[in-house]
Amino acid sequence: MRTEPAQPSDLAKGDRVHRDIYLDEQVFRDELERIFYTTWVYVGHESEVRQIGDFKTTHIGLQPVIVSRHDDNAIYVMLNRCTHRAATVCQEQSGNTRVFRCGYHGWLFRRNGELLQPTLDSGYDKRDFNKSDFTLGRAPRVDLYRGMIFASLASEGPSLREHLGKAADYIDLAFDIAPDGDVHLSAGRQLYTYAGNWKLQCENVVDGYHTNFVHKSFLEVTGIPELTGLFNANSKGRAGDLGGGHGVLDSRAGLQPMYAESLKTAQGKRDLEALTERLGDRERAEYVLMSGGTNGFNLVVFPNVLMVAHQIRVVHPRTVHSTDVEMYPYLLGGASAATNAARLRTHEEFYGAAGAGGPDDVEMFRRVFEGLSAKGVPAVEWLHFARGLRRTVVEDGVEFGHATDEHPQRGFYRQWLRMMEAADR
Amino acid sequence: MTINDRVDRSTRQEIEQFISHELALLDDHEYSAWIELFAEDGVHWLPSNINDYNPNEHVSIIYDDKDAMLRRVRRLNLGRAVQEVPSRVCHQFSNLLVLEETDEEVMVRVVMVVYEVQRSRKHYYPGHCVYRLRRTDHGFRITLKKFCLIDNDQFYEHLTFMI
Numbered sequence: 001m002r003t004e005p006a007q008p009s010d011l012a013k014g015d016r017v018h019r020d021i022y023l024d025e026q027v028f029r030d031e032l033e034r035i036f037y038t039t040w041v042y043v044g045h046e047s048e049v050r051q052i053g054d055f056k057t058t059h060i061g062l063q064p065v066i067v068s069r070h071d072d073n074a075i076y077v078m079l080n081r082c083t084h085r086a087a088t089v090c091q092e093q094s095g096n097t098r099v100f101r102c103g104y105h106g107w108l109f110r111r112n113g114e115l116l117q118p119t120l121d122s123g124y125d126k127r128d129f130n131k132s133d134f135t136l137g138r139a140p141r142v143d144l145y146r147g148m149i150f151a152s153l154a155s156e157g158p159s160l161r162e163h164l165g166k167a168a169d170y171i172d173l174a175f176d177i178a179p180d181g182d183v184h185l186s187a188g189r190q191l192y193t194y195a196g197n198w199k200l201q202c203e204n205v206v207d208g209y210h211t212n213f214v215h216k217s218f219l220e221v222t223g224i225p226e227l228t229g230l231f232n233a234n235s236k237g238r239a240g241d242l243g244g245g246h247g248v249l250d251s252r253a254g255l256q257p258m259y260a261e262s263l264k265t266a267q268g269k270r271d272l273e274a275l276t277e278r279l280g281d282r283e284r285a286e287y288v289l290m291s292g293g294t295n296g297f298n299l300v301v302f303p304n305v306l307m308v309a310h311q312i313r314v315v316h317p318r319t320v321h322s323t324d325v326e327m328y329p330y331l332l333g334g335a336s337a338a339t340n341a342a343r344l345r346t347h348e349e350f351y352g353a354a355g356a357g358g359p360d361d362v363e364m365f366r367r368v369f370e371g372l373s374a375k376g377v378p379a380v381e382w383l384h385f386a387r388g389l390r391r392t393v394v395e396d397g398v399e400f401g402h403a404t405d406e407h408p409q410r411g412f413y414r415q416w417l418r419m420m421e422a423a424d425r
Numbered sequence: 426m427t428i429n430d431r432v433d434r435s436t437r438q439e440i441e442q443f444i445s446h447e448l449a450l451l452d453d454h455e456y457s458a459w460i461e462l463f464a465e466d467g468v469h470w471l472p473s474n475i476n477d478y479n480p481n482e483h484v485s486i487i488y489d490d491k492d493a494m495l496r497r498v499r500r501l502n503l504g505r506a507v508q509e510v511p512s513r514v515c516h517q518f519s520n521l522l523v524l525e526e527t528d529e530e531v532m533v534r535v536v537m538v539v540y541e542v543q544r545s546r547k548h549y550y551p552g553h554c555v556y557r558l559r560r561t562d563h564g565f566r567i568t569l570k571k572f573c574l575i576d577n578d579q580f581y582e583h584l585t586f587m588i
Contacts, residue, residue, distance in 0.1 A: 188474040188484045193580040217505040221496050324580065329484045341481035345488060349496075354471065354487045356497070359583035360506035 008420035012413045015386040019372050022197035022383075028320035035303050035419045036061030037153045040163045042305035042314060043067050043077055045328070046147040047184045048094060053111060056094040058326075059316055060153060065139070066090050066100065067149060070112040075144075077151040078113040079137035089136070093189075100136075109136055146175050147182065148305075148312075166398060167246035170299045174307055176284075177293035179274055179334030185312065187344060190327045190352045194362045196369040198304065198317035199412075201325060204361055205298050205306045205313070206249040206408035208239055209387065214364055218356040230254045230403060237403030239388075245302025245415025247408025250400075252296040259290045293332075300408065302415050310343045311351065321369060327351060385409045432523040440533055441521060443565045444556065448516035451587050456498040459587070463491055464559050464566040471588065476553075476573040486577065486584065501587065512586035515540040518554065530568070532557045537572060539588055550588065551575055 011018040011027065021027060041060045044067045048056050055068040057080055064080035066089075080088045082102040089100040089109060099116065100109045106119035113136030118124055139151035143160035145168060150160050161168065175183050194201075204210065211231040212219065219228045230237050236253035262268045268289070275285035291297070299307040306313040316324040329347040331340040350357040374380040388405025401407040450459040463469070471486040472478070480488050489497060501508055520536040537554040541547070557569035572588065 187482060188478075190473055190484060190486070191578075191580040193582065214506055217500045217503040220503065221500045331482070337481055344481065344484050345493070348485055348488055349493065352473070352484070352486050353581035354584040354588070356500055359585045362583060363507040 008417050012417040012420075013382075014410065014414070015389060016382040016384045017413055019375065019381055019383065022199065022369075022372055023320060025320050028197075028317070030420060031317070031416075032061040034422060035416070036317070037063070038157065038419065038422075039154075039303065040141075040143070040150040040152045040160050041303070042148060042301065042312075043151050044149045045183070045185045045312065045330070046075070046144060046149060047182070047186060047330075049075060049149075051096060053096040053098060054094075055090065055092075055097060055100075055111070057090055057092065058314070060139070060151060061317065063153070064088055065151070066136075067151075068100075068111050068113075070110070072112075074112070075142060075149060076112045077139040077142045077149070079139075081137065082107055083115065083134040083136060084118070107134075113138055146171050163244060164301065165244045165246065166242040166396075167244070167248075167299060167301050170242075170248055170294075170297060171301075171307070173288060173291045173296075174294040174299075176275075176279065176288045177291070178332035179271075179278070181278060182333035183330040184333055185328045185330050187329050187331055190329075191324065192327075192353060192358065192362060193322070193324050194365045194369075195322055196365040197321055198315050198323045199416075200365045200368060201315045201323060201361075202300050202304065202306065202412060203409050204364070205308055206239060206247045206300050207406075208235070208237060208249050208251075208403040209406070210361075210364070214360045215357050217360075218350065221356070226255060226258050235403040238393075238400040239403055239405045239407050240398045240400040241407040241411030241414075242398055243411065245300075245412050247300045247411050249298040249403065249408065250296070251298075251403065252291055254403075255292055255296055256290055259292050259296075263289060300412065302412065309350065310347045385413070432526055436526065436531070437521065437523065440523070440531060440556075440558065440565075443558065444518060444521075444533075444535065447567070448518065451516055452514055454511070454587075456501070456587060460491065460494050460498065462565075462567055463494065463570075464561075464568045465491060467491060467567045468569050468571075469494055470569065470571040471584075472571065472573055472577055474578045476577075486574075486581075487588075497587070501585075507583055507585045510544055512541050512543045514542075514586055514588075524555075528560070530557060530559050531565075541586055543586075548582075550584075552577075 006020050011021045043058050043065060044056050049067055049069040052069050052071055052073060055066055057066050066078045066080045068076050070076055080090050082089050084105055084107050087102055087104040089102045108116040110116055115131050115134040139153055140155035141152040143150055145160055145164060208231045229235060230251045237251040240248045240250060242248055263272060272285055272289060275288060276282040279285050294307050294309060304315040311327045311329045314326045318324055329344060352358060385406040388401030388407060391401055392399045399407055447462050469487060469489040473484050473486045504511060516539050518535040518537045522534045523531060524534055525532040534553060534555050537552055539550040552572055552574040555571045556567060558565040559568050
């Protein structure tokens with residue numbers, strides 16, 4: 001039994017993690033400070049705040065934020081906290097507004113967070129009240145990649161592009177498949193919640209080992225042989241550690257015969273022509289179409305944004321053992337109405353509260369959470385991620401294993417440890 | 426919303442009887458018979474976030490045509506993961522309003538509550554349900570069942586039973 005507070009290096013050992021990583025309150029508080037309030041965190045997509053005055057609300061870790069497009073067309077990420085007495089100034093999930101008005105004492109803020117006027121302002125004397133001191137708190141760094149808006153609450157650190165590293169290549173693949181190169185998060189948001197630590201969802205989305213077990217009923221009913229073969233022993237798919245905590249479960253090798261067939265159809269040929277023209281590169285166009293967007297792979301962008309199937313998914317830690325998840329199925333700009341409708345039907349079949357797959361994953365998180373209470377003998381202190389330790393292929397600096405291997409999870413926890421061990425700021 | 430208050434009593438009774446039967450089939454897990462109540466072009470719809478939108482542009486919790494209903498039922502019957510212990514359900518409806526009536530079709534709205542129990546976990550799902558029912562030689566067939574849960578913009582644990 002440990003009596004000293006656990007050090008991060010006691011908890012993440014490369015091929016395994018200690019149960020406390022999912023249970024310890026102090027670990028959770030440190031994760032917020034050293035990971036969520038330090039690194040780049042996804043806060044939304046440009047298509048959600050297209051017009052001046054558009055806004056959405058979300059969280060970075062536990063901190064409520066507003067993503068807002070100001071008169072100057074710039075996107076601001078501001079803390080949703082009145083600079084007077086702390087009430088949130090925006091209650092809606094999204095909308096369009098001229099100002100943000102705090103409901104508590106009526107203070108008004110511009111769309112970039114500047115205080116317009118305190119109410120009943122004769123109560124404040126210019127000698128001790130300076131309006132500019134009361135601008136809403138702003139994320140010091142905001143940057144976009146392919147329309148994805150990221151914010152960092154640290155004023156210094158790696159650039160967004162440096163942070164994304166090789167994950168950017170997969171984001172490109174996901175969005176390049178849109179005929180006009182742009183995606184739209186206009187199809188609504190779905191939510192689910194589970195009693196369990198946030199990292200369980202991040203591990204799961206690039207876990208090719210669970211699919212044929214947890215999602216057996218889905219695979220049996222769909223009966224598409226290409227799908228069932230993706231995660232068996234003979235799978236040609238692979239799981240990769242992209243560095244920086246990002247990971248990929250890449251199923252393209254198993255799906256490409258299917259995509260090759262669809263490229264031969266009249267529609268497939270038209271798609272290839274159109275994409276070749278837009279990208280100016282036939283080889284790249286073919287590569288993009290043969291990748292099937294995020295149908296061909298699952299991606300985790302450290303720490304908490306996931307790209308799966310037709311959706312961007314955001315994992316929000318709430319407490320050490322409760323997690324909220326948002327799913328944003330997105331539409332492809334320039335695609336036919338029928339294509340986008342089919343994307344939604346495919347999404348609904350597997351994901352969402354009534355889907356064939358998502359709820360079964362959540363059921364596993366519930367079981368893990370219950371099982372994590374077991375302790376006291378060595379066999380139940382650790383969770384293991386040793387699969388494929390000795391079958392690594394390095395390609396372009398990325399360590400890949402078999403589709404069912406745990407390279408992405410080991411990479412995730414390597415970055416977790418790096419950030420948790422960073423010198424106190 | 427317009428209300429047709431000139432619907433005669435026998436039509437109301439006929440509709441009530443049909444919906445009671447439909448819901449009893451769900452409560453009894455008689456899914457094959459339940460699907461038979463849908464017209465070939467029938468749709469089972471649970472909107473997400475808001476109640477009125479184009480389902481080809483906005484995501485739904487469920488937007489099943491008859492093929493998708495069949496896949497859902499086959500999956501449920503396999504009884505895996507969340508449904509290893511099948512949910513027990515009880516559907517209740519009231520406040521029947523006939524919105525439209527023609528010789529071919531009636532459209533009605535009811536208040537519906539679904540009670541679900543799985544292990545010791547108990548949930549209830551209230552909402553408004555619109556039925557579009559086509560008159561056929563075999564009685565009514567559902568062309569649309571649209572169940573708008575009043576909290577469909579919120580978090581759900583799961584809705585993997587036949588709601």
